[in-house]
Amino acid sequence: MKNTTALRTWLDEMNLTHPLVIAGPCSAETEEQVLKIAHELKDSDVNYYRAGIWKPRTRPGMFEGVGEIGLRWLKKVKEETGMKTCTEVANAAHVKLAMEYDVDLLWIGARSTVSPFIMQEIADALQGTDKIVLVKNPVNPDLALWLGGIERLYTANIKNLGAIHRGFSTYEKSKYRNIPEWQLAIEFQNKFPDLPLICDPSHITGNRNMIFDVSQTALDLNFDGLMIETHIDPDNAWSDAAQQVTPTRLKQIMEDLKIRKETETDSKYRDSLENLRAQINVIDDQLIDMLGKRMKVADQIGQLKKEKNVAVLQSKRWNEILGNMVLEGEQRGLSEEFILRMFKAIHQESINHQEKIING
Numbered sequence: 300m301k302n303t304t305a306l307r308t309w310l311d312e313m314n315l316t317h318p319l320v321i322a323g324p325c326s327a328e329t330e331e332q333v334l335k336i337a338h339e340l341k342d343s344d345v346n347y348y349r350a351g352i353w354k355p356r357t358r359p360g361m362f363e364g365v366g367e368i369g370l371r372w373l374k375k376v377k378e379e380t381g382m383k384t385c386t387e388v389a390n391a392a393h394v395k396l397a398m399e400y401d402v403d404l405l406w407i408g409a410r411s412t413v414s415p416f417i418m419q420e421i422a423d424a425l426q427g428t429d430k431i432v433l434v435k436n437p438v439n440p441d442l443a444l445w446l447g448g449i450e451r452l453y454t455a456n457i458k459n460l461g462a463i464h465r466g467f468s469t470y471e472k473s474k475y476r477n478i479p480e481w482q483l484a485i486e487f488q489n490k491f492p493d494l495p496l497i498c499d500p501s502h503i504t505g506n507r508n509m510i511f512d513v514s515q516t517a518l519d520l521n522f523d524g525l526m527i528e529t530h531i532d533p534d535n536a537w538s539d540a541a542q543q544v545t546p547t548r549l550k551q552i553m554e555d556l557k558i559r560k561e562t563e564t565d566s567k568y569r570d571s572l573e574n575l576r577a578q579i580n581v582i583d584d585q586l587i588d589m590l591g592k593r594m595k596v597a598d599q600i601g602q603l604k605k606e607k608n609v610a611v612l613q614s615k616r617w618n619e620i621l622g623n624m625v626l627e628g629e630q631r632g633l634s635e636e637f638i639l640r641m642f643k644a645i646h647q648e649s650i651n652h653q654e655k656i657i658n659g
């Protein structure tokens with residue numbers, strides 16, 4: 300995408316003193332539920348009220364959304380509270396209805412962004428709209444696919460665009476429902492600093508107790524806003540119960556989040572420092588995660604050696620690893636001394652693990 304400087308305009312024009320906030324239930328369930336949550340959120344920092352009308356569920360037979368009638372309820376939200384509204388669209392028919400009911404902002408879900416066919420269909424249906432359109436990352440960590448979807452909209456002359464980071468699906472188990480892969484979001488920002496970027500901690504964590512921390516990390520990494528699923532009775536929500544927070548909790552989260560100040564040379568320095576430190580924290584988490592994984596593999600090797608009665612220490616193999624790592628390290632500006640010390644420590648830990656298995 301060239302010349303994307305127009306992209307920030309919609310957000311800049313809002314003149315917000317805090318990050319953009321989108322909140323509301325995962326799904327519209329009943330008229331009463333939709334309106335009750337909206338009334339509780341109207342005197343808060345919430346800029347857009349969200350509710351899923353068509354729900355992309357992993358398996359059929361689960362609650363798949365109330366459909367068109369929910370758009371009537373969103374219209375009522377706007378009339379009664381003055382809040383702007385938003386919902387997810389996943390095909391041309393959804394777009395047509397959302398436009399008819401004058402939904403203010405549309406987002407495209409992770410399961411749609413993965414499909415260039417669907418993205419093109421939505422782009423064609425939205426052609427030339429001045430509505431704000433936010434594109435969630437695809438379920439898999441593929442930056443090009445994400446950008447490709449946004450590009451299709453941009454090419455269809457939709458200029459009020461933005462992106463939502465909702466984490467990535469993985470086969471491996473982790474504490475997240477969808478792993479944030481923050482370095483991908485950082486790369487995204489570096490490539491397209493003019494594209495507003497919103498974080499969705501609800502779908503990243505899948506757990507209401509982790510919403511605050513992930514939101515803070517996002518703000519530290521210069522995200523422009525947050526989308527947080529909010530429900531009056533989270534435990535009994537018809538979808539995504541574990542990750543929704545109450546309106547009261549949402550307001551508390553907003554109050555507690557540290558929002559970095561802009562302007563001023565001194566605070567600029569602090570901003571940069573905080574941003575870099577947040578990046579370091581993310582990388583450190585990854586280092587620990589990788590080391591944990593390495594030890595799990597070492598355990599499996601220990602098990603094999605035990606079965607075959609083979610010695611833990613295999614010097615030839617170990618010297619090969621060391622030699623390779625010293626070379627790899629050199630290419631990345633890491634000293635031989637550091638590499639040797641670090642790998643000796645890692646090796647020792649592996650040996651300890653394997654000893655435990657063989658003798659345990």
Ligand code: PEP
Nearest residue numbers: 325351408409410465502
């Ligand atoms: C949602 O926002 O409710 C949703 C279905 O999200 P995602 O597309 O990120 O799974």
Ligand code: MN
Nearest residue numbers: 325528538539
């Ligand atoms: Mn949801």
